[in-house]
Amino acid sequence: MSAAQIPSLVVENLTTRFGSDRDGATVVDGVSFVLTPGQTMALVGESGSGKSATALSLMRLIEPPGRIIAGRVLLDGRDLLTMPERGMEDVRGGQIGMVFQDPLTSLNPALTIGRQITETILAHRDITPAEAERQAIDLLVRVGVSDAARRIHDYPHHFSGGMRQRVLIASAISCAPAIIIADEPTTALDVTVQAKILRLLHDLQQEMHASMLLITHDLGVVAAMADTVMVMYAGRIVEQTDVDTLFHAPRHPYTKALLACVAGIEDDRSVPLQPISGMAPDLKDLPRGCRFAPRCPLVQDVCRTTDPALRAVSRSHSVACLLVQEETAVV
Amino acid sequence: MGAFLAKRFLGVLPVIFGVSIVIFLLVQLAPGDTATVLLGPQATEAAKEELRRALGLDRPLAVQYFQWLGRVLTGDFGTSIATQIPVLDLVLPRFVNTLILTAASLLLAIVLGYGIGFFTALRANSLFDRIATSCMLMAGSAPPFWLGLVLVLVFAIDLGWFPVSGMEDFAGDGGTMDLLHHLVLPAVTTALGPAAIIARIVRSGILDVLGRAHVRVARSKGLQRRDLLRRHVILNALPPIVTITGLQLGYLLGGALLTEVVFAWPGLGSLLYDSITARDLPVLQAATLLIALAFVLANIAVDAINAMLDPRLREI
Numbered sequence A: 001m002s003a004a005q006i007p008s009l010v011v012e013n014l015t016t017r018f019g020s021d022r023d024g025a026t027v028v029d030g031v032s033f034v035l036t037p038g039q040t041m042a043l044v045g046e047s048g049s050g051k052s053a054t055a056l057s058l059m060r061l062i063e064p065p066g067r068i069i070a071g072r073v074l075l076d077g078r079d080l081l082t083m084p085e086r087g088m089e090d091v092r093g094g095q096i097g098m099v100f101q102d103p104l105t106s107l108n109p110a111l112t113i114g115r116q117i118t119e120t121i122l123a124h125r126d127i128t129p130a131e132a133e134r135q136a137i138d139l140l141v142r143v144g145v146s147d148a149a150r151r152i153h154d155y156p157h158h159f160s161g162g163m164r165q166r167v168l169i170a171s172a173i174s175c176a177p178a179i180i181i182a183d184e185p186t187t188a189l190d191v192t193v194q195a196k197i198l199r200l201l202h203d204l205q206q207e208m209h210a211s212m213l214l215i216t217h218d219l220g221v222v223a224a225m226a227d228t229v230m231v232m233y234a235g236r237i238v239e240q241t242d243v244d245t246l247f248h249a250p251r252h253p254y255t256k257a258l259l260a261c262v263a264g265i266e267d268d269r270s271v272p273l274q275p276i277s278g279m280a281p282d283l284k285d286l287p288r289g290c291r292f293a294p295r296c297p298l299v300q301d302v303c304r305t306t307d308p309a310l311r312a313v314s315r316s317h318s319v320a321c322l323l324v325q326e327e328t329a330v331v
Numbered sequence B: 001m002g003a004f005l006a007k008r009f010l011g012v013l014p015v016i017f018g019v020s021i022v023i024f025l026l027v028q029l030a031p032g033d034t035a036t037v038l039l040g041p042q043a044t045e046a047a048k049e050e051l052r053r054a055l056g057l058d059r060p061l062a063v064q065y066f067q068w069l070g071r072v073l074t075g076d077f078g079t080s081i082a083t084q085i086p087v088l089d090l091v092l093p094r095f096v097n098t099l100i101l102t103a104a105s106l107l108l109a110i111v112l113g114y115g116i117g118f119f120t121a122l123r124a125n126s127l128f129d130r131i132a133t134s135c136m137l138m139a140g141s142a143p144p145f146w147l148g149l150v151l152v153l154v155f156a157i158d159l160g161w162f163p164v165s166g167m168e169d170f171a172g173d174g175g176t177m178d179l180l181h182h183l184v185l186p187a188v189t190t191a192l193g194p195a196a197i198i199a200r201i202v203r204s205g206i207l208d209v210l211g212r213a214h215v216r217v218a219r220s221k222g223l224q225r226r227d228l229l230r231r232h233v234i235l236n237a238l239p240p241i242v243t244i245t246g247l248q249l250g251y252l253l254g255g256a257l258l259t260e261v262v263f264a265w266p267g268l269g270s271l272l273y274d275s276i277t278a279r280d281l282p283v284l285q286a287a288t289l290l291i292a293l294a295f296v297l298a299n300i301a302v303d304a305i306n307a308m309l310d311p312r313l314r315e316i
């Protein structure tokens, strides 16, 4: 087996709940996937579908009243969900680097940006602060911050949103993590810098041969950057496949509805998800049967009573839809 | 930092000037008439008039004020009308005693307030949090006078752990231990109210910062809990906490003055009480001015600490 085929992260039945057993919501519901080294997997879905909760669960950063109630997250064969907190501290920032949505609030206003990069390095490497500072300067140069040697002494409020996201990316990749998780890294940024930041992330991921979980609601970004895609709806993965199949032969009615809004997609063009008609279900009060049934144009009676599981329809394509299963049974 | 402090000092000069006017005028409001108090109720109107002229009390208030200010600026606070002792000799030792009580109370309020606030925030809504928070609420809303008397009853009279009043034991060695022994009850009495307020502010401040996005980012870096709390939570929570602590310093000073009367602590509080009764204006004025100055200096110290903590303030 070549290195490229050894999965770097295996997620099985990840389930995360907010609130109490009686009055709560399962916001990540039995999510399973595999991240392959050197590949980018996109996670798309409308707001509130559980994308961030999935990413935070992988890092075990879910805070009360939320908690992970089931599943396994295997990294090099070790389950992150049962690992002691100390071990998890090594994983965070060391083996998995995370980039968050809002660079304006993600940096600590009371610390210099140099400090906010070196503290990541020093948490994982046994080197002197001076050496960490040299590395921080190199990292800043690498992510495109000019005059880095001087700017490491500046505080975040001297940086624009795009520059802050570069700083945060520098910190996230400072220990050469095998996995990068980027949760809508450009949503809060000016459109003119969005493409630059995404290109930077893409280039870094390629250089480091890392795998990336890229959360986005921009189908143009998916087309440009991802190798594989997961579509999330109300806490569940409803379709999972490679990027070509997703755009050319989507099977789930929800995916189809999303794509219908953006006919004729081209690389590198920003195509934000369009809201489709109807309302996302209340996670505290889910409909019986398929969660998408109330909004589904193809809904059948069976959809309102039976909850569809995610099933493989081909070697690299899984769909959670009762109608699709029937279709494949016939074919 | 030097320029910052210089600017702050220049900025408070008008404040101090205003304060001196207010003090001068307020002191005039003390009940009674100086000449009557000094000469007794039997004194003739002519004798009183004579005394007023001698003390300069017959001139217009504005003239009296500027004469007083001129003398104060040269360090001359005059002589106590009631005791004929130079005001500074009377006031300064008392002021030091008040500062000792205030400093001890501040230390206690900080240790209690910061400690309880911090740990209740980290365990927010736990049983420990609820118990500690209600205890602080009760302790904080008890009037200091009453609190002082209860503490004396329990710890001085019933248990005999601490002396009932005063600042030193005449039989004792008069050393630091003796002083600390006498200090405990008045300091606790003065500190509890401010400690409760500080604890509440610390708790909500830490909770607020814990919910901020940069804390989650810091956790995603794999920092150890200790570093995370120190650099990404406490450092950010401190500015409002330091400000509130500085404000409490005012209350502590005021509270100490009251506590002094309960515990017969020989500080400015008891002196103020006596000089109001005796309408000893020079003493009253000097004492209140010293208190106001202490207050202003404390505020500058608070601003300086905050400027060190927050890079954005430092650049203004």
Ligand SMILES: Nc1ncnc2c1ncn2[C@@H]1O[C@H](COP(=O)(O)OP(=O)(O)O)[C@@H](O)[C@H]1O
Pocket (backbone or CB within 6 Å): A018, A019, A027, A045, A046, A047, A048, A049, A050, A051, A052, A053, A054, A064, A065, A066, A283
């Ligand atoms: N701290 C929290 N407490 C309660 N519910 C939460 C919390 N964080 C997220 N949720 C809920 O979890 C669901 C998924 O949220 P999220 O993962 O942020 O969605 P997405 O990133 O896809 O927009 C939402 O319904 C949201 O209301």
Ligand SMILES: [Mg+2]
Pocket (backbone or CB within 6 Å): A051, A052, A053, A183, A184
């Ligand atoms: Mg999100």
